[in-house]
Amino acid sequence: MIKRLQLFVAAFAILAFSPLLASTSNPSPLQDFCVAINDTKNGVFVNGKFCFDPKLSNAEDFFYSGLNIPRNTSNPVGSTVTPVNVVQIPGLNTLGISLVQIDYAPYGGLNPPHTHPRATKILVVLKGTLYVGFVTSNTDNRLITKVLNPGDVFVFPVGLIHFQFNIGNTKAVAFAGLSSQNPGVITIANAVFGSNPPINPDVLTKAF
Numbered sequence: 001m002i003k004r005l006q007l008f009v010a011a012f013a014i015l016a017f018s019p020l021l022a023s024t025s026n027p028s029p030l031q032d033f034c035v036a037i038n039d040t041k042n043g044v045f046v047n048g049k050f051c052f053d054p055k056l057s058n059a060e061d062f063f064y065s066g067l068n069i070p071r072n073t074s075n076p077v078g079s080t081v082t083p084v085n086v087v088q089i090p091g092l093n094t095l096g097i098s099l100v101q102i103d104y105a106p107y108g109g110l111n112p113p114h115t116h117p118r119a120t121k122i123l124v125v126l127k128g129t130l131y132v133g134f135v136t137s138n139t140d141n142r143l144i145t146k147v148l149n150p151g152d153v154f155v156f157p158v159g160l161i162h163f164q165f166n167i168g169n170t171k172a173v174a175f176a177g178l179s180s181q182n183p184g185v186i187t188i189a190n191a192v193f194g195s196n197p198p199i200n201p202d203v204l205t206k207a208f
Contacts, residue, residue, distance in 0.1 A: 078108050102175075103171065123153065
């Protein structure tokens, strides 16, 4: 009787935890691709999202053009980021990757301190010379920096504050891959000093 009770308890425990096991058993897409759509009436439900019927997809769902065009960097920070994520390429949905092109104005062009809450970034310099870096988390807050030249690659770990600064006398261009179809971005100065509504000045005064 005791052995039977023990077997029952063990079986119950396995059944109780089986939903948790099932929820982590398929981290990858369950089909070749899942082209994102906004109109659900023509979609199929896959991995928690509505997707375009794969049989109706075409090359345009996986295509973007225009990264050969220099961007205008005449703005306060002297840089322009051109994203290529799931918004620009619907076929990136569920694939966990995206791309950005970053153009920097001659000496002083800055991609200001920011963080991507959902992605690691790997950056390659195509043109110019960049001073780049990131800051480790509390309590060390260690600054790790490097000067990059064309062909150099640098990695910014997920969630850490990082930046790039053009220290050359010519325009600079870099491309970066990110480990999310929609990595998100939080520009530190904009978030802290430009929030809506504003953060109480007393809070900022004491924090800084």
